[in-house]
Amino acid sequence: MSERLLMKGNEAVGEAAIRAGCRLFFGYPITPQNEIPEYMSRRLPEVGGVFLQAESEIAAINMVYGAAGAGARVMTSSSSPGISLKMEGISYIAGAELPCVIVNMVRGGPGLGGIQPAQSDYFQATKGGGHGDYRMLVLAPASVQEMADCTADAFELADKYRNPVMVLGDGALGQMMEPVTFSKPPVSVSELPPKPWATTGARGRAPNIVNSLHLENEELEKLNLRLEAKYRRMKSEDVRAEVIDCDDADVILVAYGTMSRVCRSAANMARSAGLRVGIVRPITLFPFPSEILSELAKKGVPFLVVELSLGQMVEDVKLAVNGASPVQFYGRTGGFLPTPKEILARMESVLKDRSQAPCGAVPER
Amino acid sequence: MTRVFGRPAALADVPTHYCPGCTHGIIHRLVAEAIDEAGVLDRAVGVAPVGCSVLAYNYFNCDMQQAAHGRAPAVATGIKRARPECVVFSYQGDGDLASIGTAEIIHAAARGERITVIFVNNAIYGMTGGQMAPTTLVGQKTTTSPRGRDAALAGYPVRMAELLAALESPAYIARVSVHNPANINRAKRAIQKAFEVQIKDQGFGFVEVLSSCPTNWGLAPIEALKWVEEHMIPYYPLGEFKTVEGAG
Numbered sequence: 329m330s331e332r333l334l335m336k337g338n339e340a341v342g343e344a345a346i347r348a349g350c351r352l353f354f355g356y357p358i359t360p361q362n363e364i365p366e367y368m369s370r371r372l373p374e375v376g377g378v379f380l381q382a383e384s385e386i387a388a389i390n391m392v393y394g395a396a397g398a399g400a401r402v403m404t405s406s407s408s409p410g411i412s413l414k415m416e417g418i419s420y421i422a423g424a425e426l427p428c429v430i431v432n433m434v435r436g437g438p439g440l441g442g443i444q445p446a447q448s449d450y451f452q453a454t455k456g457g458g459h460g461d462y463r464m465l466v467l468a469p470a471s472v473q474e475m476a477d478c479t480a481d482a483f484e485l486a487d488k489y490r491n492p493v494m495v496l497g498d499g500a501l502g503q504m505m506e507p508v509t510f511s512k513p514p515v516s517v518s519e520l521p522p523k524p525w526a527t528t529g530a531r532g533r534a535p536n537i538v539n540s541l542h543l544e545n546e547e548l549e550k551l552n553l554r555l556e557a558k559y560r561r562m563k564s565e566d567v568r569a570e571v572i573d574c575d576d577a578d579v580i581l582v583a584y585g586t587m588s589r590v591c592r593s594a595a596n597m598a599r600s601a602g603l604r605v606g607i608v609r610p611i612t613l614f615p616f617p618s619e620i621l622s623e624l625a626k627k628g629v630p631f632l633v634v635e636l637s638l639g640q641m642v643e644d645v646k647l648a649v650n651g652a653s654p655v656q657f658y659g660r661t662g663g664f665l666p667t668p669k670e671i672l673a674r675m676e677s678v679l680k681d682r683s684q685a686p687c688g689a690v691p692e693r
Numbered sequence: 694m695t696r697v698f699g700r701p702a703a704l705a706d707v708p709t710h711y712c713p714g715c716t717h718g719i720i721h722r723l724v725a726e727a728i729d730e731a732g733v734l735d736r737a738v739g740v741a742p743v744g745c746s747v748l749a750y751n752y753f754n755c756d757m758q759q760a761a762h763g764r765a766p767a768v769a770t771g772i773k774r775a776r777p778e779c780v781v782f783s784y785q786g787d788g789d790l791a792s793i794g795t796a797e798i799i800h801a802a803a804r805g806e807r808i809t810v811i812f813v814n815n816a817i818y819g820m821t822g823g824q825m826a827p828t829t830l831v832g833q834k835t836t837t838s839p840r841g842r843d844a845a846l847a848g849y850p851v852r853m854a855e856l857l858a859a860l861e862s863p864a865y866i867a868r869v870s871v872h873n874p875a876n877i878n879r880a881k882r883a884i885q886k887a888f889e890v891q892i893k894d895q896g897f898g899f900v901e902v903l904s905s906c907p908t909n910w911g912l913a914p915i916e917a918l919k920w921v922e923e924h925m926i927p928y929y930p931l932g933e934f935k936t937v938e939g940a941g
Contacts, residue, residue: 352771352774352775354771378774378775380770380774380804382767382800383796383797383799383800384796386764386767386796386797387764387767387770387796387797387800388767390760390761390764390767390768390771390797391767391768391770391771391774392771393758393760393761393764393767393768393771394740394758394760394767394768394769394770394771394772394773394774394775395771395772395774395775396771397758397768397771397772398738398771398772398775398776398779399775399776400775400776402771402775416761417761417764420760420761424758424759527738527756527757527758527772527776527779528738528756528776528779529735529736529737529738529755529756529776529778529779530734530735530737530754530755530756531735531736532735535753535754535755535756535757536756536757537750537751537756537757537758537759538757538758538759539750539757539758539759540759541747541748541759
């Protein structure tokens with residue numbers, strides 16, 4: 329039986345995590361994600377779980393390391409400056425191959441930045457972020473429903489790969505209220521698959537060690553190669569993107585999260601004006617839907633990448649397209665969201681450039 | 694024939710990387726004996742720090758996690774909150790616990806986490822080659838205080854046991870030394886108590902152990918033990934700073 333509830337995005341994350349079997353949450357207050365720890369502090373004790381407000385984001389992520397290493401489904405959440413503090417811990421978690429979920433409700437930066445929505449943590453989320461050669465699997469929801477769905481999936485993917493998974497939202501998604509349906513029955517914690525590698529006390533078996541230190545060159549390279557194989561497997565098994573009306577498009581918008589919603593409105597406006605506009609909305613930012621984009625690029629159709637940053641995901645789009653068709657960029661920062669009209673105007677100029685310039689020779693911005 | 698002395702079950706039968714004359718070996722043994730005697734080896738989970746004892750996960754014969762520099766009390770918190778039935782301990786040096794990890798140790802103690810912390814204070818950064826630690830004594834020469842620690846520049850060494858004993862939550866706080874057999878016996882008793890307050894769910898247990906570093910102090914092992922007695926103990930007084938009723 330499914331339940332339909334009206335919830336804030338941040339609350340949907342909390343409820344979805346609990347339904348996914350998360351019984352431990354470690355966090356530290358920062359705007360605009362405070363509803364997540366607040367929700368967890370209220371709900372977790374009701375289901376026999378533990379909410380703990382850590383002394384810092386650094387402590388919180390290391391508590392996550394300990395709990396994940398002990399085999400529990402565990403989550404932390406923060407927003408950009410706090411996520412930067414967690415990066416050391418995330419690197420260790422990736423190195424020790426521990427499954428956990430980290431939510432980033434992105435706000436503008438750099439530094440203390442602002443508290444309005446942004447997508448300026450794309451590089452940090454998808455390219456490693458902390459030190460060393462590692463990746464997180466990154467999910468980018470675009471609605472409150474998807475905030476819930478991506479959070480639930482994040483726990484499954486984390487366990488599947490023994491890897492940290494990030495849910496990358498933004499201030500707008502966290503604060504907005506929309507209906508959410510929890511269609512799946514809650515996960516029974518006792519029925520989750522066992523984690524024989526976890527530190528649960530060495531009863532009747534050899535001790536388990538959770539560790540990221542490998543002083544021998546051979547051992548460390550072996551770890552790095554194993555991680556790389558894992559990331560390749562993510563690319564072959566878990567790429568997700570929504571592709572809308574791209575078959576006969578004159579121009580294709582590429583956007584994720586909140587920005588993709590504005591692009592949808594812009595595409596509708598454009599269609600009523602006779603323009604054929606497609607949309608590619610990456611849902612996994614790592615692994616990135618490169619093959620979908622490179623296939624579409626074969627037709628030579630121009631891309632317009634729209635982000636709440638001055639151009640981060642656009643680099644991955646260009647890598648995927650690899651010169652096969654023009655890629656242009658439009659973005660706003662500081663907490664501003666481009667309006668559908670702004671995007672429409674930009675699309676029109678992309679098409680105008682297209683009629684004047686040969687493929688691949690379009691100016692960048 | 695009766696066997697009167699052997700390797701504790703909680704200590705793995707492997708060579709360690711510690712320098713000759715270093716007292717980490719003694720402290721490892723005391724921790725292992727405490728685990729054995731409490732009968733908790735099969736539910737013990739240890740947390741190794743960054744520093745000389747970074748490889749402690751190879752030396753204790755129980756489940757272990759290796760933590761980022763200074764974060765062992767947070768990692769131990771995560772383990773204990775996930776697995777309250779486990780007996781969780783961290784083993785940390787003075788750079789790890791008293792410098793980069795001060796926030797984590799203070800707040801784990803303030804929350805009264807049911808964990809046991811073994812804090813090995815040798816007044817220097819050993820693993821990185823003998824730099825000044827927060828616990829380095831005034832006047833003590835290190836590679837980053839080549840003219841001796843200058844209080845006007847670097848302040849005074851931090852007394853962690855006293856600092857943590859000022860908090861309301863901790864159940865057991867003590868400072869011991871392992872420079873001679875009598876003190877080793879006292880250290881053993883303190884470590885046992887620090888585990889017992891966890892096992893009895895009485896609260897946070899912490900033992901600071903004064904330790905020698907012959908290599909980085911530039912002293913022969915026996916001189917180094919003398920240096921603990923003559924220079925460290927006067928600044929770092931031994932004793933129990935906090936106990937709960939019925940502890941130990």
